[in-house]
Amino acid sequence: MAAQQGKVLRVGVIQGGKIVEERVLPARQPVTIGTSPRNTIVVAHSELPPSFQVFSCQGERHTLHFREGMDGRIQGAQGTATDFAALVSQGHAKAQGGGYAVPLREDERGKIVLGEVTLLWQFVAPPPESPRPVLPKEAKGNHFKSMDRLFVSVLVGSFLLHSGVYVALANTDLPKEVTLEEIPERFAKVLIPEKQPAPKKVEEKKAEVVTEAKPEAKKDAAEKKPVEPPEQVAAKKAARAAAVAKAVQSKGILKVLGALGPSSGGGAVADVFGAGGGMGDVATALSGAGGVALATDPGAGGGRKGGGQGGKASIGDLATTGGGSVGYGTKADVRVSGSVQADEAEVDSAEIDQQKLASFVRARMGLIKACYENALKRNPGLKGKVAIRFTILETGGLSDITAAVNTLASPDVASCIVGTMRTWRTQFKPSGPVTVEYPFVFSPVN
Known part of the structure; x- marks a missing residue:
């Protein structure tokens, strides 16, 4: 029952009554068939499952796998053929993984029907290995002959030039570091400029001169201002008071106060401010005020208003009712929540x-x-x-x-x-x- 070493499996695929593929498979390699591209035999346009294992290899022996109900047969060297159902009934096929497995000999052949696809198989001697092609020496050529001479010359010249420059720089001593004392004087003046003297503070002196000159200028101005006589000063005050009285008579309520009263030839200003004559200014006139009186304007349609007698009244004579004290509270924010x-x-x-x-x-x-x-x-x-x-x-x-x-x-x-x-x-x-x-x-x- 053991297959001889060196035999390989030859497989043919028949679909639609035509042989679509024939292959000689390497030794000791499992064989699968289906629509998946990872199978050993791929039949894309068929009703086969994605993958189904037909042959397996255990050591030097091949084993045929089939499922219950699948049609096929195995033919021996004497020409006797046995179908799958007979192999199961005779005990040559053993149950394995939901199907049956039958060990094969090298002199056996057979077929397996997988729906519309029929698989024919047999063991044959492996084909001789073809020798590896070797090019002749004339075709191989020479690497140096195939290179461009101009390119090689430039490459070699550049390498020699750079190598010489590198060797020259490597053998050259580095210059000694120069200290500050060893720098020549002409270079030291350029590197380290001389320190310029600080400018003098001229502005402060000018400010002092101006400050000292101010008291003298004020003194000269006071000496040059002429002193006016007392009579001229009194005349100016009288003219200013007359201008103030005229302005008072032309302004709203001040015009009412400046109207003439029936009792005197003067205006109400004289009634209000008192009988003092010759007031010098408004402040002096207000100093003589003793009360409040209602005056009339003859040009405004005459007569005192309200039928009063024109008497004087002071602020103390004005009384108010409910003279209680008013209290003031402290300011506080109303707290809301x-x-x-x-x-x-x-x-x-x-x-x-x-x-x-x-x-x-x-x-x-x-x-x-x-x-x-x-x-x-x-x-x-x-x-x-x-x-x-x-x-x-x-x-x-x-x-x-x-x-x-x-x-x-x-x-x-x-x-x-x-x-x-x-x-x-x-x-x-x-x-x-x-x-x-x-x-x-x-x-x-x-």
């Missing part, structure tokens, strides 16, 4: 953890509460709901922040929350933008 509750957020992606997002918002709830309490100072009864819609980007930042719902009736609170959330950056890194709607409920505490 609000409550902020966050409802469950609406997230359109499973990549964002609801609990982690809620913890992130709770850690920053003080900023949102501050926006509400600032508005609560102006409106203590302010309460309602604000739902903020935003998008979490791949970087963790927030964008498209808007107030989707606002029943608080205060756009300032919603704007403050939106501005605060623009600076937030979450720890989430989603694969794409995620839209979130987060509701906040606001109510006053006191």
